[in-house]
Amino acid sequence: MKHLDYYRPQSLDEALALKGERGAEALFIAGGTDVMVLGRQKKLDCAALISLRGLAELTQMKLEGDTFFLGAGVTLSRILNSPEAARHLPILHDAVQVMGSTQMRNVATVGGNVMTAASSGDTLGPLLCLEAVCRLVSAQGERRVPMHEMFTGPRVTAARADEILLGLDIPLPTSGDRKSSGCFIKLMRRAALDLALINVSVQLWLDEAGETIAKARVAAGVVAPTPVRLVESEEALEGAPLAEALKEQAADHALGRSCRPRDSDRCSSWYREEMVRVLVPRAAGRALNRMGIDAGQVG
16 A cells, blocks of 8 residues: 555544645545555545544434434444434344444444445445435535435545535434334345345335325435435335335336446346345335234235
């Protein structure tokens, strides 16, 4: 690897000031789990690294009314070990459980996963389904970007070069006594420490009677250049009886303009298409189970 200057600021303001001084030649890093990999691949195009690790402003994780705030610097291990995250955001908790190793989860951050913007990023589908809002901060102030507007291209986000992801505001799916739950499923070649061949996330909200799907959010990774919501599937499910969520026909809608699987070294496009058909209803069934509904009895 080439020589890189390394900075460890003690506050968010200091980090932003350093970026202002070094400009485009400096790169913000969070957990830093991709740095050595990118360096060896000669894809680390910078002269300096500004570490955001441990900054107090980025490490908060708290429930505020009907919003769960997840600081960008919160590690995956903290999410995994949080009873509140498991209770309120099971779809995100699912994803963290199958990400990397214990050692990696101890340093990798949710903000790093968002800003890397890889199509295979496991937390990104759940965050899309949860309608998270990204809070971006720069020396000019703070702005908010909905998660579905965050990914503008392969590994490219809507964040400007001088902005830091402060954290994510996640509306509680069950606020107002709404009946809601979700599920994340990751298909891998191995049982652990592997990138996804495909991942699928489904969050369902039921009507007051618990008989139809009032609202649905469906997302997938490794089926398009960026993580995507499968809007066609959502539209097919909303207003439908619960049984529709368990049918492959509902997943067929996902294979429209939003979902464009491709061949890769890991697997072929046709296999990814088939797995969308299989995993969307499977995730929906598990979401129903979490709401106390026996998916086997729905019909």
